[in-house]
Amino acid sequence: MNASASEPLKFAYWVPNVSGGLVVSKIEQRTDWGYDYNKRLARLAEDNxxxxxxxxxxxxxxxxxxxxxxxxxxxxxLLLATERLKVIAAIHPGLWHPGVLAKWVATADQLSGGRAAVNVVSGWFKDEFTKLGEPWLEHGERYRRSEEFIRYVKEIWTSEHAEFSGDFYRLHDFDLKPKPVAGEGRAHPEVFQGGNSIDARGMAGRVSDWYFANGNSPEGVEAQIRDVREVAQVHGRTVRFGVNGFLIARDTEAEAREVLREIIDKADREAVAGFGAAVKQAGQSTGDKTGMWQDSEFADLVQYNDGFRTGLIGTPEQIAHRIIEYKRRGVNLLLLGFLHYLEDVAYFGEHVLPIVRELEAAEREKVS
Structure with a gap:
């Protein structure tokens, strides 16, 4: 068992800072996008x-x-409202200058005692760029820009005479002060990224600290992990892996399945169709047609990042065993979404997580 496999799984949650919850459905969602709700949720989550x-x-x-x-x-x-939670801010190269973002992260990291991180989103929604008057690059160029963006911020965070020369960004003898908090095992704030294409996997292997996979089967996620690791090995790097999942845990499997059925039955069909058209167009723009959402069906798209496909739906025992299967395939972190956040996060902490930890302990016993 490698070092990362022997470590306890980490858990993250999607912050509901966007209205409408985490499913494109007209089902009742007792989740709010406002700050007061999210502050309460963040404190609850770090205790669960x-x-x-x-x-x-x-x-x-x-x-x-x-x-x-x-x-x-x-x-x-959220960082300032919590004590231990690490908060990852999703950002778009092309809408941020890397030097400005690096400065923002350094300040946030100092204020939070080293708990800031970023998720670099290369972009799939063309209107967000063009309606702001920014150019929309082709798929491969978006990832080339993102890779330069990551190289730039890591350089400026760690060097007293930062230098970078690329096709999109340049940096000349720059000393950022204060720098982010440095600590054992953490030379700079963690950099996450998503994506599914060959471009995304290559970028992750070369420059990112974490690779997020859309919801997928254990076998599908394992294939992505294998590709990223092969690139990382060539560059003498280690990358960690997260997978997206929408978790519906109930006392019986029938209850959980009924919740899923109702979510899909009450889907906002027009919104799902619009989302599907936009993301499939973005994925089709990849040279090998391996972009995200390419094989997603209508029911998958009701959850933005294919979270239903991860299969975290059922009793606490069923879900815990499913989670451990992902860990066996190389996953280090589960990025979770919920229907009713406050209730579901508390249920996860009380009923699902203890079983996960018991199963992890049993796995360690097998190899000790």
């Missing part, structure tokens, strides 16, 4: 086994998300 939270990034109304709080400012507010 969650180490990370990911603030979403949306700039305009789209596909059931009529209102959106900006991700970096919202992340800082």
């Amino acid at each position: 086994g969650f180490e990370y939270a990911l603030s979403q990034v949306r700039y305009i109304a789209s596909y059931g998300a009529a209102y959106q709080h900006e991700s970096t400012s919202f992340s800082l507010a």
Whole structure:
């Protein structure tokens, strides 16, 4: 068992800083996108086994998300409202200058005692760029820009005479002060990224600290992990892996399945269709047609990042065993969404997480 496999799984949750919850459905959702609700949720989450939270990034109304709080400012507010939670702010290269973002992260990291992180989103929603008057690059170029963006911020965070020369960004003898908090095993704030394409996997292997996979089967996620690891090995790097999942835990499997059925039956069909058209167009723009959402069906798209496909639906025991199967395939972190956040996060901490930890202990016993 490698070192990362022997470590306890980490858990993150999607911050509901966007209206409409985490499913594109007209089902009742006792989840609120406002700050007071999210502050309460963040404190609850860090007391129920969650180490990370990911603030979403949306700039305009789209596909059931009529209102959106900006991700970096919202992340800082949550950092200051908590004690242990690490908050990942999703950001878009092309809408941020890397030097400005690096400065923001350094300040947020200092204020929070080293708990700030970023998720670099190369972009799938063309309107967010063009309606702001920014150019929309082709798929491969978006990832080339993102890779330069990550190299730039890591350089400026760690060097007293930062230098970078690329096709998109340049940096000349720059000394950022204060720098982010440095500590054991952490030279700089963690950099996450998502994506499914060959471009995304290659970028992760070369420059990112974490690779987020959309919801998928254990076998599907394992294939992505294998590709990223092969690239990382060539570059002498180690990458960690997270997978998205929408978790519906109930006392019986029948109850959980009924919740899923109701979510899909009450889907906002127009919004789901619009979302599906936009993301499939983005995925088709990849040279090998391996972009995200390419094989997603209508029911999958009701949850933005294919979270139903991860199969975290059932009793606490069923879900815990499913989670351990992902860990066996190389997953280090589960990024979770919920229907009714306050109730479901508390249920997870009380009923699901203890079983996960018991199963992890049993796995360690087998190899000791």
